[in-house]
Amino acid sequence: MIMENDALPTSNSVPPPPPPMPVVGVGVFVLKGDRVLLGRRRVSVGYNTFALPGGHLEFGESFEECAAREVKEETGLDVRKTEYLTVTNNVFSERAKLVHLVCIFIRAVLVDDNQQPQNLEPEKCDGWDWYDWNHLPKPLFEPVEVLVRSGFNPFPVN
């Protein structure tokens, strides 16, 4: 039923917004001993949850290039041995909106073990810290939480 105030489509009306698309992100397990680097997000999706450094895959970029770039942009850290680990497909709702994230997980180690993470994008993150794998902070960002709950371990097998 058309209500009195409903806009009727006309030939010059604004086109409807495009349908939502999956987002391709890269999350990086920066490993140091038994610890991983995490920071509390200050942006949606995942506001206030602990996530890995990472970001959107840019056009033409390899997963490993994206991983090293995002870690550098967000923490100032230089990483090496970037290795693909796994991919997850997460569909969940956040604040009544459906979110679809395809996340490529990469691991890496520091070029210089003494280098400290800096919070280079404070509008996006509260700050970076190392967390023992067996004592991860809560709440974790949904894609990381699902991965950890599945029993996944990002550390190389000795």
Ligand SMILES: Nc1nc2c([nH]c(=O)n2[C@H]2C[C@H](O)[C@@H](COP(=O)(O)OP(=O)(O)OP(=O)(O)O)O2)c(=O)[nH]1
């Ligand atoms: N940072 C981060 N993003 C993740 C993880 N898992 C996961 O699905 N993502 C998804 C969520 C985001 O929609 C997407 C991009 O990450 P982001 O929200 O940190 O993006 P960003 O602002 O740093 O990226 P950019 O636009 O600067 O490239 O990747 C994770 O563990 N860490």
Ligand SMILES: [Mg+2]
């Ligand atoms: Mg990010």
